[in-house]
Amino acid sequence: MTNEIFLHFSRCAKAGFLFANNLNLIDLNYQGQKFLAKEFHEVAFKIIKKYKKSADIEIIRNKEVKTSGGETAIADIIVKSGNSNSLIALINSTTEPDWLQIQNLAYTFYVFGQAQIKFDSAFICFVSKEYVNGSELTYELLRIKDYTKKVKNLQSRVQSVINKSKEKIRNNVLPDNKMEYCCIKPSICPFKKSCEKNAFPEESSILELKDISFYRKLQLYRAGITSYKIGLPMDFVLSGKNDKQVEYTLTNKIIFDKKEIKHWLNKQMAKKFVWFLDMETDTPVMPISNSKRPFAKYPFIYTLQYSDLATKSKGSFQKIMPTALTALVLKDFIENFITQVNLNLFAPIVVGNINKVKEALRNASIVLPNSEKEINEVIKRLVDIKVLFTDQLYYNPKFKGSTYLKDIIPIICPEISYSELSIKSGLQAQYEYRKLISEKADVKEKVITELKAYSFMDVKSLSSTFQFLLKESGLNM
Numbered sequence: 001m002t003n004e005i006f007l008h009f010s011r012c013a014k015a016g017f018l019f020a021n022n023l024n025l026i027d028l029n030y031q032g033q034k035f036l037a038k039e040f041h042e043v044a045f046k047i048i049k050k051y052k053k054s055a056d057i058e059i060i061r062n063k064e065v066k067t068s069g070g071e072t073a074i075a076d077i078i079v080k081s082g083n084s085n086s087l088i089a090l091i092n093s094t095t096e097p098d099w100l101q102i103q104n105l106a107y108t109f110y111v112f113g114q115a116q117i118k119f120d121s122a123f124i125c126f127v128s129k130e131y132v133n134g135s136e137l138t139y140e141l142l143r144i145k146d147y148t149k150k151v152k153n154l155q156s157r158v159q160s161v162i163n164k165s166k167e168k169i170r171n172n173v174l175p176d177n178k179m180e181y182c183c184i185k186p187s188i189c190p191f192k193k194s195c196e197k198n199a200f201p202e203e204s205s206i207l208e209l210k211d212i213s214f215y216r217k218l219q220l221y222r223a224g225i226t227s228y229k230i231g232l233p234m235d236f237v238l239s240g241k242n243d244k245q246v247e248y249t250l251t252n253k254i255i256f257d258k259k260e261i262k263h264w265l266n267k268q269m270a271k272k273f274v275w276f277l278d279m280e281t282d283t284p285v286m287p288i289s290n291s292k293r294p295f296a297k298y299p300f301i302y303t304l305q306y307s308d309l310a311t312k313s314k315g316s317f318q319k320i321m322p323t324a325l326t327a328l329v330l331k332d333f334i335e336n337f338i339t340q341v342n343l344n345l346f347a348p349i350v351v352g353n354i355n356k357v358k359e360a361l362r363n364a365s366i367v368l369p370n371s372e373k374e375i376n377e378v379i380k381r382l383v384d385i386k387v388l389f390t391d392q393l394y395y396n397p398k399f400k401g402s403t404y405l406k407d408i409i410p411i412i413c414p415e416i417s418y419s420e421l422s423i424k425s426g427l428q429a430q431y432e433y434r435k436l437i438s439e440k441a442d443v444k445e446k447v448i449t450e451l452k453a454y455s456f457m458d459v460k461s462l463s464s465t466f467q468f469l470l471k472e473s474g475l476n477m
């Protein structure tokens, strides 16, 4: 049993079972972990030597063991000093160890103990928040925290989780776990969508209601109200939008506010030129400049498509950052983007998720203060097509309450499909992008092609949605 499977079992038996049966997700997780791994490993190795200060220490790296029961674990670093053994886990992609990483340490501690390699202490080594992505990692920028007490206390739990999970895998029966708070804490479970499909009915699921916390919906679900068709409790007050959603769905009513939508479309076409933009982002744990916090969004690929109404011509531009995100690389990327989008300075830029694009551009302007003015001018031109769906100017019960283009597009433009693409979501695009930092040239080339295809499909969805709305409103581009 590998660490990954254990970690998922320690959160939920069903997640562990699904994880054990889902190699794609193992790959995704693995790629995330590999981010900056080599660079971090080299520095951490030197630092631990310095940290221990003793002359007679021996350091063993990447030691793997397998127990007679079949559990495997890898210790990133073992520090031997006389008769004492310390286990050190290197967590390169965090600036603060979380619950899963402590569980991971406890699991490694346990498996090595079973393989007769006992540790008397256990530490996690991670990167300080001050680290600037792409810069040199130094001693001062790493932190080592002692988790020995916590890990020792967790040992009986580890044993029990392993026993239970092995039994589940052996019986090959999907455990009957219910949706719980752990589905979204400490992070959103990768199986949440498929679990929801099973736990909640397809039609009018209580989960479709927006602006209500997951916890509240879970409470209703536990009380037997899995669908709003069943009827909500008397004291349950729905917001305006939820109220309309329930009404439209129960009466199977499609809303298309032609006047308002037409007005919106005409406004975008007033300059006789429209840009459509997809921008994919990464959220590196290492801030790329001193002034930024970790996990800030930065762009790494954009696809721009235009419609020139005067000449009836169309075209597109694309750019990807093929390397690790640094201030210099970002500068080149943003300058290229601004040059392209300013080919028509006054045209609106239609996007599908304005908050994501705005955040990425604002973060870029903090790293590149000399471009701040131009970036702000671009931000002012952004227009969110999603507003037509969130404001319920167009509402179709088949959208199931979703306002995401990916959920809407199969209903309005069924000929557009992501099924043939290797990358199908923004999250997956982010993981794949990280391969550009650590993988070999042939893998990189493949990933670049896949990322471009995905971003192009996103922009095609956007322009096709625009076209669909024009047609339904009786307008032409």
Ligand code: SF4
Pocket: 011, 012, 013, 014, 015, 016, 018, 177, 178, 179, 180, 182, 183, 184, 189, 190, 191, 192, 193, 195
């Ligand atoms: S979504 Fe929740 S119930 Fe489903 S596998 Fe994940 S943690 Fe378990």
